[in-house]
Structures are given as C-alpha cells and as structure tokens.
Amino acid sequence: MIAVEKLDFFYGASQALHGIDLRIPENRVTAFIGPSGCGKSTLLRCFNRMNDLIDGTRIGSGRILIQGVDIHDPDVDVISLRRQVGMVFQKSNPFPKSIFENIAYGLEVQGVKNRRRLEEVVEKSLRGAALWEEVKDRLHTSALGLSGGQQQRLCIARAIAVEPRIILMDEPCSALDPIATAKVEELIHELKRSYTIVIVTHNMQQAGRCSDLTAFFYLGRLVEMGRTEKIFTNPVQTQTEDYISGRFG
Amino acid sequence: MPDSQSTPAPERSVALAIRKEKRFRPLGLTADSAIRRFFQGNAAFAILALVLIMVFLLREGAGFFGQNSRGIRVYRLAGLEYVDIIKGQLDRHAELTRAANALRLKIYSDALAKGAAPQAATAALAGFDAFAEALGDASEDVRSLASDLTEQAAAVKQREQIYQDSIEQKAMLIRAGKAGAAAAVSSVAVDFGREIKALSASLPIYKDANRLFAKKLNASLAMAGPQSVPAAWTPQLSGLKAAAERYAATFPEVEAELAAWRYDAPVPWYRSVTAFLFGRQWLTASFWQDWYGIIPLFIGSLLVSLIALLIAVPLGVVAAIYVSEVAGTGEKTWIKPAIEFIAAIPSVVLGFFGVAILGQSLRAVSETTWLAWVPGFPMSERLNAFTAGCLLAFMAIPTIFSLAEDALTNVPRHFKEASFALGATRLQTILRVLVPASLSGLISAILLGFGRVIGETMVVLLCAGNRIAIPDFTQGLGAFFQPVHTMTGIIAQEMGEVVPGSIHYRALFMVGIVLFLLALGINYVAQRVVQRYRISIG
Numbered sequence: 001m002i003a004v005e006k007l008d009f010f011y012g013a014s015q016a017l018h019g020i021d022l023r024i025p026e027n028r029v030t031a032f033i034g035p036s037g038c039g040k041s042t043l044l045r046c047f048n049r050m051n052d053l054i055d056g057t058r059i060g061s062g063r064i065l066i067q068g069v070d071i072h073d074p075d076v077d078v079i080s081l082r083r084q085v086g087m088v089f090q091k092s093n094p095f096p097k098s099i100f101e102n103i104a105y106g107l108e109v110q111g112v113k114n115r116r117r118l119e120e121v122v123e124k125s126l127r128g129a130a131l132w133e134e135v136k137d138r139l140h141t142s143a144l145g146l147s148g149g150q151q152q153r154l155c156i157a158r159a160i161a162v163e164p165r166i167i168l169m170d171e172p173c174s175a176l177d178p179i180a181t182a183k184v185e186e187l188i189h190e191l192k193r194s195y196t197i198v199i200v201t202h203n204m205q206q207a208g209r210c211s212d213l214t215a216f217f218y219l220g221r222l223v224e225m226g227r228t229e230k231i232f233t234n235p236v237q238t239q240t241e242d243y244i245s246g247r248f249g
Numbered sequence: 250m251p252d253s254q255s256t257p258a259p260e261r262s263v264a265l266a267i268r269k270e271k272r273f274r275p276l277g278l279t280a281d282s283a284i285r286r287f288f289q290g291n292a293a294f295a296i297l298a299l300v301l302i303m304v305f306l307l308r309e310g311a312g313f314f315g316q317n318s319r320g321i322r323v324y325r326l327a328g329l330e331y332v333d334i335i336k337g338q339l340d341r342h343a344e345l346t347r348a349a350n351a352l353r354l355k356i357y358s359d360a361l362a363k364g365a366a367p368q369a370a371t372a373a374l375a376g377f378d379a380f381a382e383a384l385g386d387a388s389e390d391v392r393s394l395a396s397d398l399t400e401q402a403a404a405v406k407q408r409e410q411i412y413q414d415s416i417e418q419k420a421m422l423i424r425a426g427k428a429g430a431a432a433a434v435s436s437v438a439v440d441f442g443r444e445i446k447a448l449s450a451s452l453p454i455y456k457d458a459n460r461l462f463a464k465k466l467n468a469s470l471a472m473a474g475p476q477s478v479p480a481a482w483t484p485q486l487s488g489l490k491a492a493a494e495r496y497a498a499t500f501p502e503v504e505a506e507l508a509a510w511r512y513d514a515p516v517p518w519y520r521s522v523t524a525f526l527f528g529r530q531w532l533t534a535s536f537w538q539d540w541y542g543i544i545p546l547f548i549g550s551l552l553v554s555l556i557a558l559l560i561a562v563p564l565g566v567v568a569a570i571y572v573s574e575v576a577g578t579g580e581k582t583w584i585k586p587a588i589e590f591i592a593a594i595p596s597v598v599l600g601f602f603g604v605a606i607l608g609q610s611l612r613a614v615s616e617t618t619w620l621a622w623v624p625g626f627p628m629s630e631r632l633n634a635f636t637a638g639c640l641l642a643f644m645a646i647p648t649i650f651s652l653a654e655d656a657l658t659n660v661p662r663h664f665k666e667a668s669f670a671l672g673a674t675r676l677q678t679i680l681r682v683l684v685p686a687s688l689s690g691l692i693s694a695i696l697l698g699f700g701r702v703i704g705e706t707m708v709v710l711l712c713a714g715n716r717i718a719i720p721d722f723t724q725g726l727g728a729f730f731q732p733v734h735t736m737t738g739i740i741a742q743e744m745g746e747v748v749p750g751s752i753h754y755r756a757l758f759m760v761g762i763v764l765f766l767l768a769l770g771i772n773y774v775a776q777r778v779v780q781r782y783r784i785s786i787g
Binding site: 106109155 | 577578663664665666667669670671672673674677681682685686
C-alpha cells in the first residue's frame with residue numbers, strides 16, 4: 001500500500017530521517033515505535049504531506065509511493081491525497097462546533113450540501129467509531145462537551161467520514177485513561193478490516209496488542225521491521241531488544 | 250542596629266535559625282514591604298486618577314440640568330415658546346415653498362434636457378411660477394405678526410436676564426462687604442403675568458391673519474391648474490397640492506394650541522434631561538433661545554464611526570488573516586510593523602492631509618460622470634462625514650489589525666492541522682475553522698477599533714465639516730457625504746470660548762460624560778467578549 005524508498009528528510013539544516021526503506025501492507029495495522037525524537041512521527045506526517053505546513057521542511061532524496069504513485073509528484077493534488085490518507089492526532093482536536101458539524105466538515109469542504117447524505121454519513125461514521133449510541137441524542141451540542149476518550153473517537157469518526165483508504169494515528173491514546181484507551185484499541189481492531197492503519201505509539205503493550213507489523217526507529221533510522229510477534233519475542237537487532245525490554249528509551 | 254549582639258551567643262537550633270533577623274527598619278518597613286508599597290502606590294495612583302476624572306466630570310456636568318431647567322422655564326415664562334408655535338407653522342410653510350421651487354427646477358431642467366430653449370421653458374412654466382409666488386406670499390400677514398411678537402418676547406427675556414445679572418452682582422458686592430454699593434444696584438423683577446398679556450392679546454389678530462393666510466393659500470392652489478405644468482408632471486403637482494391642503498388643515502390645531510398655551514404652566518422636571526438627550530438642536534449664543542440637544546452630535550459621531558468601521562474592518566481583518574495565515578515569514582517581518590506604524594502618525598497630521606488632499610481628491614472623484622449613480626455624488630461639501638470616516642478608518646486599522654492578528658494566531662494549531670488533514674483547502678480552513686474559532690477575538694478587535702474612532706477628536710474637528718445638523722437620511726447613502734459635527738469635535742471647538750460655570754460650559758461637560766460612558770461601555774463589552782473567547786478556546 002505504502003512504499004518508502006531511501007527517504008531522507010530535513011528540518012532546515014538538520015536531517016530527521018536517514019534513508020528509510022519500508023513497505024506497509026494493505027488492511028493491516030502497522031505500529032511505529034522508538035524513543036522520542038527518533039523520527040517516527042515525522043515519517044507518519046510525510047504520508048499525507050502534513051509536513052508541507054511547516055516552514056523549512058524538505059525531502060532530501062527518496063520517494064514515498066502510495067499504490068505506486070509518488071505523492072510528491074507535481075501531478076498529485078495534496079488536497080485529494082489528504083482525503084485518501086486520513087489522520088488522527090495525539091491531542092484530540094475536535095473543532096469548537098457541534099458533533100454533527102465536526103463529522104460533516106470533511107464532506108462539506110468537498111462541496112456536499114445534501115442534508116440527507118450528510119446525516120447518513122454522520123451516523124455511519126459515528127457507528128464506525130463506536131460512538132453513535134453515546135452521542136446520538138446530542139448531535140447538535142458542542143463537541144467540546146465530550147470526554148477525552150469520546151473526543152478522540154469523534155476525531156476517528158471525523159477521519160473516516162471522508163472515506164480514506166489509509167488512517168494515520170499519531171499516538172492516539174497518549175492522553176487517554178486506560179478505559180478510553182481500551183475502547184480506542186478495540187476500535188482500531190475493527191477498522192483494520194476496511195482501512196490500512198499506521199499508528200505511532202510510545203506504549204509497547206499497545207503496539208503488541210493491536211498491530212500486525214512493527215517498525216522500530218532509532219535516531220532517524222529504521223532499525224528493524226517485521227511481524228509484531230517476531231519483533232517482540234525474537235528481534236534480530238540487539239538495539240531493538242534493548243528498547244523493547246526497557247533497557248533504554 | 251542589631252541589638253541581639255548584647256545577648257549571649259545562642260546555641261545553634263532550628264528555633265533560632267528560623268527567627269527573623271532584627272534590622273533597622275525606616276518607618277517600620279523592610280525592603281520587601283517598601284517595594285511592595287511602591288508598586289501598590291503606583292497602581293493606586295492610576296485608579297485614583299480615574300476616579301478623580303469621573304468626579305470632576307460629574308461635578309462640572311451635574312449643574313447642567315438645573316441651569317437647563319431654568320432656561321426652559323424662562324423660555325416659557327417670557328413667551329418664547331408661544332411665538333415658537335407660530336414660527337413652527339411658518340417653518341412648515343417654508344418647507345412647502347421649497348418643495349414647490351424644487352419641483353419647478355426639476356421641470357425646467359427636464360425641459361432643457363429635452364431640447365427646449367431656455368426662454369420657451371420659462372414661458373411654459375409661467376402658470377406654475379404665478380402659483381409658486383402666491384404660495385410663498387400667502388403667509389405674509391402671519392409672518393409680520395410673528396416678527397413683532399418675536400421682538401416683544403425677546404425683550405422680555407432680556408429684561409429677565411438683566412434682572413438675574415443684577416441679583417448676581419448684588420450678591421457679589423455683599424460678599425465683598427460693600428452693602429451700600431449693593432443697595433445702589435437697581436434690580437426690577439420682571440412681572441411675567443403682565444408682560445405676557447401683550448402676547449396673549451395678539452391672539453385675535455393672529456386668528457384674523459391666519460384666516461387670511463388660509464384664504465390666500467387656497468387661492469394659490471386654485472391657480473395651479475392642470476395646464477400649469479407639462480402633463481408628465483401632473484402627479485408631482487397634485488402631490489404638492491395635497492401636501493399644501495394637509496398643511497392648511499392643521500391651522501385650527503395651531504390656533505387651539507395657542508389658545509391653550511399658559512405661560513405659568515409648570516415645566517416637568519424631566520424636561521431638561523429629555524431636552525438634552527433627545528434634543529435635535531444644538532444652538533448656542535443665539536439671541537432667541539439656546540438649545541443643548543445632543544442628538545445631532547451623537548448621530549454625527551456614530552455616522553463618522555460607522556463609515557470608518559465599514560472601511561477599516563474589512564481591511565484590518567483581511568490584512569490580519571493574510572499576515573497570520575498566508576504570508577511567508579519574510580513578508581510578515583515587514584507588513585506587520587508597517588501597519589502598526591500607522592498608529593504612530595499624529596492625528597493632526599492626518600487631519601491636515603484630509604483637509605489638504607483627501608477632501609479635494611474625493612470631491613474631484615465624485616464629480617466624474619461615471620460615478621454619478623452613487624447617491625450623494627457629486628459631493629456638495631469637500632469636508633464631510635465620509636472624508637473624516639476615511640481618515641478615521643486609517644487610524645483604526647492598526648488597532649483592528651493587531652488585535653485580530655493576535656486572535657487568529659492564538660487559535661490552537663491543532664484546529665488548523667485537523668482541517669488540513671481532512672482535505673480542506675487553505676481558504677476553507679480560514680473561513681470555516683479559524684475565523685469562527687477566533688470570532689469573539691475578532692469582535693472585540695472591532696469593538697476596540699470602534700472605541701478608538703469614536704473618541705478621536707483632531708481628525709473629525711478638521712475634516713468632518715462641522716455643521717451642527719442631523720444629516721438628511723431621506724437621501725439614503727447620500728447622508729454619508731454631508732458635513733456633520735461630533736461630540737469630540739464640539740468639545741474641542743467650544744470649550745476654549747465658554748465662560749466657566751455657564752450653562753454652555755456645563756453642557757459641554759455633559760457631552761463629555763456621554764462620551765466617557767460610551768467608551769466605558771464599549772471597552773466593557775469588548776472585555777466580556779474576550780473572556781468568553783478565552784473560555785471557548787479552553
């Protein structure tokens with residue numbers, strides 16, 4: 001689904017990613033792990049070109065292909081790319097609008113005005129994010145009135161409302177309590193059937209619990225990538241083993 | 250100095266270690282508390298100054314209502330009010346005559362536009378002219394009576410004024426211990442009851458004159474037959490005639506009002522307040538009656554501020570959006586200081602620019618033919634509400650820009666990212682997420698901009714045209730191009746000339762109080778809006 005080839009990435013003069021090479025398969029959950037500052041979030045934000053919004057960032061060399069198309073090709077429309085590659089952020093960030101408006105936003109900016117269609121999509125997305133039963137009676141109240149875990153699931157619902165193929169999650173549970181985390185993880189498990197998911201996490205157990213593949217990054221390099229059970233039980237690199245067993249990081 | 254030295258050296262213990270050292274304290278203050286007092290004093294001074302200003306404004310302004318009340322009472326006692334009833338009738342007649350003349354001008358220029366020779370056009374209007382002249386002359390008997398009565402009433406009022414002055418002079422001499430000189434000052438109280446009889450006695454004469462007026466008016470209307478104007482203008486002519494007939498029908502009311510008028514009817518206590526707050530005239534140093542009505546000034550201030558905001562809000566807010574969301578770092582570093590530098594231009598310089606250049610160029614622009622469709626164009630006055638509004642807009646832009654830019658920059662970055670991640674364009678992100686999220690900040694920016702322009706003095710004094718009159722809103726947007734006077738302008742212009750303690754002086758203070766309360770209200774609302782904004786962003 002996503003192929004990264006020899007990617008170098010720079011923030012101004014400092015290089016954040018060094019020659020990354022990896023492949024992310026379709027309809028699987030791939031976890032990026034590694035200590036802070038290892039470049040895993042940076043790589044994630046390359047997939048929907050969110051780094052374009054930050055001044056002074058640039059791709060040094062290498063490519064990112066999604067289903068064989070180089071996403072930095074001049075012919076690629078970044079707006080359409082972001083509709084295909086949705087994103088959920090570390091801090092839940094619903095707009096200061098109603099729940100309904102939050103979900104409908106992605107469609108409205110595409111020009112969908114049909115009220116019936118919007119209502120259908122809102123219900124479908126909230127059901128998809130396992131939030132419908134909790135909020136169906138207050139769709140038109142402010143989204144900021146939801147709890148932290150509900151807000152994060154709302155953000156997931158908002159992301160899937162535009163029907164992307166890939167969902168990027170940047171430490172989606174780091175601000176949530178264990179119960180809310182469990183709900184989101186359950187949801188990730190459900191979503192795997194229809195979406196390709198890439199998740200950045202600091203939480204080893206979480207990576208172990210919900211991912212199929214795990215990639216370990218260290219100092220801007222990909223150290224090791226493989227099936228999650230293998231990485232966790234029998235890693236090839238000693239660095240990986242040290243990190244997973246908690247000897248550093 | 251330390252007096253603990255005299256006691257024997259104590260053992261080392263916590264109890265001793267934590268005890269305060271005894272030091273020399275001037276006025277019982279330690280260094281810490283002295284510094285605290287200093288800051289406290291500075292803050293208190295600012296608040297004290299504010300309180301003093303308020304007390305001063307109120308003290309100087311409060312006397313206004315009493316004096317105004319007395320003025321209105323004399324207005325009634327001396328019969329000025331009585332004469333004004335007749336004058337009001339005459340004013341309405343003058344309006345009618347003006348309407349007739351305006352209609353004539355329209356018909357005449359229409360005829361010229363259709364290719365008629367000037368002589369022919371004048372000749373065609375001979376019938377109408379005869380009518381208009383008769384209409385204008387119809388009031389002459391009433392008018393001459395009114396001018397006689399005006400003189401009588403004014404004389405009574407003046408005698409009252411002399412009497413009041415003499416009382417004051419006596420009091421002053423007595424205070425100075427010159428009782429003899431005080432007794433020598435002659436002071437004769439005015440017997441309003443007797444004086445007013447001469448006025449009331451004129452009622453039968455007025456009734457006769459009025460009957461004549463009505464007769465002449467009707468006679469003039471009979472002259473305006475359908476042939477007096479071209480067929481196309483018949484509706485306008487009948488409109489005018491209908492207005493004249495309605496006018497004639499009010500004559501009995503005027504007579505009844507005059508008959509019912511009593512010089513000694515009490516003036517209600519609230520009259521002096523309503524005369525100020527809702528008075529439509531600001532008329533000072535007149536031989537007849539001074540009126541201190543704030544409405545023309547208030548409307549002038551609001552109109553000029555409205556024009557300024559209509560220009561400054563789009564410019565300021567859009568510039569803020571550009572700088573905070575679109576501009577690159579390089580552009581930002583010079584656009585922001587450039588706009589904020591505008592605030593540093595002294596307002597008198599801007600006013601000078603307005604008088605010398607802007608007014609002239611605006612008028613030149615308004616005279617171009619392809620702009621003739623704009624209401625109020627071509628401008629009749631170079632200096633008007635619009636000229637002043639343009640300059641005020643220029644002054645308000647930095648305020649609105651800076652605050653709006655802050656509000657936009659303070660919108661958390663994750664809102665923006667979420668919007669982009671959902672495939673929104675930059676414009677959609679700005680309009681649908683950033684502007685709504687910073688809306689209360691933007692509103693408070695606009696309110697503070699409003700506070701900035703309504704308090705501005707120099708520019709309006711120089712460029713607003715300074716005509717004390719309510720703009721003619723029947724002209725629609727044309728009202729924007731009429732000269733106005735403002736609350737700030739009138740204080741700056743007249744305060745230097747008034748006698749301290751006089752009613753005019755106090756009236757200016759009252760205007761100042763209104764202005765102060767208005768600014769206070771605007772700032773209060775703006776602060777409340779900002780608070781709400783902080784809460785909603787969380």
